[in-house]
Amino acid sequence: MSRRKQNGFQQTGSWRLNLVRLSFILIGLGLLWRLVDIQVLNPDFLRNQGDARHLRNVPIVAHRGMILDRHGEPLAISTPVHSVWLNPQVTDAEDPKLTKLASILGIDANNIRERIYQNPEREFLYLRRRVKPEISDQVKQLKLGGVSLQREYKRYYPTGEVTAHVVGFTNIDDVGQEGLELTYEPLLTGVPGLRRMVRDSKGNFVGGGDPIRPAKAGENIQLSIDLRLQYLSYNALKNAVEKNGAKSGSAVILDVQTGEVLAMVNQPAFNPNNRYGVSSNDLRNRAVTDLFEPGSTVKPFTIVSGLKSGKFDLDTMINTHPGTFRVSGHTIRDFRDYGIIDLATSIQKSSNVAASKIALELDPMDLWQDFASFGMGVDSGAYFPGEAMGRLPDPRSWRTLDRATLAYGYGLATNTLQLARAYTIIGNGGIMRDVTFIKQDKTPKGRRVFSKDLMETVRGMMELVVLPGGTAQRAAVPNYSVAAKTGTVKKAMAGGYTESEYQSLFAGLIPAKNPRLAMVVVIDEPTGEEYYGGAVAAPVFADVMVGAMRLLNIAPDALPQTQLQVAHQ
Template sequence: MSRHSAKATHGWRLNIVRAGFVLVVAGLLWRLVDIQILNNEFLRNQGDARHLRNVPVVAHRGMILDRHGEPLAISTPVHSVWLNPQVTRADSPNLDKVANLLNVSLSGLQEKIANYGKREFVYIKRRITPALAAQVKQLKVPGVALQREYKRYYPTAEVSAHMLGFTNIDDVGQEGLELIYEPTLTGVPGLKRMIRDSRGNYVGGGEQIRAAKAGENLQISMDLRLQYLTYNALKSAVKAHQAVGGTAVIVDVKTGEVLAMANQPAFNPNNRTGLRSSDFRNRAVTDLFEPGSTVKPFTVLSGLKSGLFDEQTIINTHPGVFRVSGHSIRDFRDYGEIDLARLIQVSSNIASSKIALELDPNDLWQDFAAFGLGSPTGGYFPGEAEGHLPDPRDWRKLDRATLAYGYGLATNALQLARAYAVIGNGGVLRDITFLKQDKPMPGRRVFASDLIGKVRKMMELTVQPGGTATRAAVVNYRVAGKTGTVKKTSATGGYTESEYQSVFAGLIPASEPRLAMVVMVDSPGGDEYYGGAVAAPVFAEVMTGAMRLLNIAPDALPADHLQMAGQS
């Protein structure tokens, strides 16, 4: 081949190579334009999938406030620590320090990384303090990050625990008012688009997709001042009498609002470690008991309403024992011939039974039911027991006789307080409410006001000398009430002779009642177990403070004070 031909061939090949390079570069440029400009959506989505996340923004739970605006339940911001098993390695630097800070085992963390390798989010520890969260953040472990959450805090701790209830670790209501009003208190979570770096940590800022909506605040009917009084007095009584437990409820007679509700034993909702589900039980609404002699005013009212009895009616209780269907009904002693007022004052079982046996069973049942016994209170508290008022068609003669002094039926403390509110407000049965009200709850008249007034006046004798509840007296105020001392049922059937429930239910001031209160102390030990000795003093202690706090005018000032007031 000539020298000229070889040179031409070499040039031709070089041109082909050059052309090939040009085509490759052109192809790459075209692919680059196609990827970056014309058809960039796929790669953008792939990049976003690796680095962008829609992160929920936790909404702030609404506060629970007492009727005066005092905070009872608050959600405080905290952080939770989590890891991404796809980013965090078992041998990641400082992982052991994270474990030490959070008081978890390193082997446990490594096990989570191994077991949840396909997941991107695993909690390490929930709700840690801000100071601890800052220390974890400084360690900069790949894939370990913080998430903002809220922790519920209850400033009053065990004082109002049973009424408020509590939330779980996810801030969702589990008991009490937290559960009832979950839809109101809980907020609507927001959504934020965040960028994640190569370590798996979220970069600050982000794009808000949907703003979080905080839950609404809830103002309840509780008066925290009265709640403290009630809690402390009940706790002292249960301790002093070595009782198993106790409960106390205060209801506003005019509106139906629950102003205080306390139980013993109590629990601290801020630290529920080691507690059982039974500790959370609100005895005031879930626990039923036979109300005993506290229903005798209801029996007397039914007798007056029937027209078969009046204020002057005399009932013979001699000799202190009354036989009904082969069973003995006894009084504390032989009271002889007594009227209806004296019946309530000395708490005569015999006189009450004789009234009930004269009445039509259906009428007696209707009158007891009119007080709300055996019916829901309208408060819709979780686990509320409706109580039990036996069907009159099943009553034997003895059943009617014992019902007259509170055996054979069952109620809870809230239901009994509602019933006494009927006597306090002149014969109107109202629904109970746990929310602060601007006007009274709906109600219906169930008894004539004149009949209610007569019975209420009789009930004042219970607290006066000669009555069963002199220790319920409140200085300068008239009190209308009734004691109850109820034998407890045994596991084998029948009633025990050594265990009692001591009850007092009362109204104050009796001239125009504002508050109804029920106190029940369960199984007091020692020699004192009567309602007048165990439960009545709790009423006196609480109401002495309540009258002052609520600035309710006295209705039983001494004569010289009344004279001075008239001269001023």
Template sequence: MSGARRVSKKQPQPGFSPRRLYVVLALLGLCGLGLAARAVDLQVLDHSFLARQGDLRNLRIEPLAAHRGVITDRAGRPLAVSTPVRTLWANPREVLASPDAWNRLANNPVLNTRTLSQRVNAHPEREFIYLARHLPPEQAQQVLDQKVPGIYALTEYRRYYPAAEVVSHLVGFTNIDDVGQEGMELSMERRLRGEPGRKRVVRDLHNRVIQDIEVLDEARPGEDLALSIDLRLQYIAYRELLSAVQEYNAAGGSAVVLDAHTGEVLAMVNQPSFNPNNRAGVRLSALRNRAITDVFEPASTIKPITVAAALESGLVQADARVNTHPGTLRVANKTIRDHRDYGIIDITTILTKSSNVGVAKLALEMDQQLLPGYMSEFGFGEPTGIPFPGESSGLLPIRQRWRDIETATLSYGYGVSVTALQLARAYGVLANGGVRLPVSLERLDSAPEGVRVISEHNANQLVTMLETVISEVGTARRAKVAGYRVAGKTGTAHKLTAAGYAEDRYVAVFAGLAPADNPRVVTVVVVDDPQGAYYGGLVAAPVFGRIMEGVLRTLNVEPDQPAGQYASMVLSGEAR
């Protein structure tokens, strides 16, 4: 029937199964038992596993700082030492996570809130930045005591120079990372620097070291370095040179003191100087070790080498006489002049009176290559071989053919450029009986082997001749040292500029040795561009005398004559 109601059949519902519930509960129970068993195993049976895992999250490898080698003078007096300092660093992520703690540094003189904010906000993704380096421990502790999360400290070493500007040009200095930048600090970097080590430490949740576990690699300190200088002599030379540069308002100056028997540098000073402990505002020009890097024309201090070449070649004997009349000598288009007409004079008087005409005539009688050859043997035109950055080799021209005017001017110190150290080495040949010794900036245990340049006889003759320069009739009366016989030579050179030789600018030089009967010390003094007086005998010679007096007495060198006796001998003409 169409109107009949359709009856739908009811779908059967799935019945409740207790077995499925039991299976789920059983699985949960087994998991719980497994976790409990594992917990028992870790906490009781295998406790070391958790300890190891905890250590892995707290153990760290930390660097062990190695201090740089100590630089001392020849007697062990410290010239450069490394002192432990504290460096503050931060993990910007940790610091930025606790901005409320920054106010603890609001008025801190070492690191304030503003500086901290600027530093960490500039490097938010980094895990290490420096905040302040090389702080005294007490200053660093002022910051650490505020317990700002993310700020830590580490130990570094900072270089300190006890003698400051007195040895600054020779010793040099290091940068903030303790790497040598100038002087012996730079040239001996490999020997002086230490090798950092490693250690394993435990840090807490605040990243603080709470326990040192073990040293993995021992830090190896750098090698100590004993220089040849004597700090007592260094102070003497520094004081006297500074006094002269200030007195004559000079542009600068240098002084070198050599041991005549070993070639060791006993003192080396320069002006202007600088304090390596505080180099703020120091000009680059003040950093130069002028005694090694700066060259000048030695003028008349070269004349003993010209005379040595004449004697050694057999051209003349010590008693030979040279006619210097009328006090001038025309060579090519140049007139060579003496201070006055000395007439016919012997070789000694050529040096005593510093006769340009006399030495020029000697040089012009030689073979063209003879004089340059002897100058080379005395060490001009080549570096001294010391391990020092920026050493100049000077300038000694090499020519196939020398014009007469070139030979003549070379004979009295023009056309050749030297350093103060080279000039001291050359006079060391005379002081050491004609043997040239290598120069050393490090203390030596014994004298090195040298190279013979001229005969011992001729060297001794030249020293005797140079004693007359210090006499009342010589050009360097102010270089005398009471109680000692002194030999030396003055020099006054026009400064060479871009426009040629300056008419009113000079370099005043004195080079000498003492005691003359058995030379122990060689000293060279150079004063650059003195104002007012400018002659070597007036400006540089007195500095030499004061330095030499202090050096000889400090070294306890026995006087070779009673005080006053030498002066009377010179006046009577007996000092030869």
């Protein structure tokens, strides 16, 4: 080979070598530039990309506030539990462990696989909410990719059905659905927190994470309910409903001076901890949702209106002979012919004729105003979910018969809570206060609707109801005076009133001399041998108040024992 060709080959090889060297230098410079760009000029890009794949902001569930009775006894508490969920983007639908997971959770494995295939774009699917600790432990030990546990809280009601209608319950997401759980949802529910968590290659969260925002627990609510009186009322009402074969029942106890609800019970009841198979009928808080015609329990209101008008006084005599009274072609009847009686006796004997004659002597607008002053026709002011508004017809539409029947409780409607509030007005000397379910540290302000003297006068008449000759002798409480009124109401039907279905009512104050408690009992459709309020509803009052007087340490007001012995015979 000539020297010229040899030099040519050497020059070509040198050029190629230099080109390779230059290429490596350029690649190195490119890598160096990229390194500088990533590490110095724009370091956040890859960090964000990595975070997007491995970091998640996980919500921290806030602890729901407790519901307590007036003495601090828990009525609703939240206990920590776990819910099981999976990430369809990570979990392998064909993983053999999936069958084991399904067995642990008690669900169908094919259902889990189907949900994974149908939701490939999602990162979160609940498998089972709020599982028992032993189940969550088994899931954790399974170590299935993409399957994790989320801490939540489960609501638990220690007193079960005894306070179910008052407290209510929450749904699966711990949101109040009924009762005071719903009323005070904004206070009870907390503010969720946030925590940044790292996920491993299997999609599982590792470590404790970094807190971003702490969870804020909900507020505790202390109710006016006295759990001791609640138990007494619940048992007494349940026994009465069962004994008399009744369809349902309700009872309410109010503090006369404050308007606090000390007890509210219903039958039938339900267990808020296990609502499987519970009907909407059982969930209904009848004490606030169900309206009824109050019957003779409003006769004291009629007497109040008569005395207030000045047309009647304690010595006024009313002729009820022969025990019937014709008004606009309709016959108003008494249980028997009471003859000529005074106002006190008309209360004691529960005379429909006397009440009608009093009402017909009064100006319709005045009578309406006095009934309205007892809270008839309006709600109780308690803001309880589902409370039905009372009904008091416009007096401008009243016929003569309407005025006569209103006097003994037909033609208007109220509920158990509203009627109890009306009796607190008689008990506290004429002050109207809103009902409250929250414990009060001091007596709430109210407005005077009747004079104290007038209320004391009518209360004295009502004491005769539980004494010999009265309609509620079975409501007598040893060593305590009771001011009360019974009611027995025919239930309305299409075209009039049924002759076979009744509501038995009782409303009472104790001690009558200086009332502390007002209680109303309603028994719907008793089917036993007795259906009168004095025989069916009044004993519930006595059963509860014997225990209540002792528990509240209320001093006896020395009712003569001889009268009580006769009353219980």
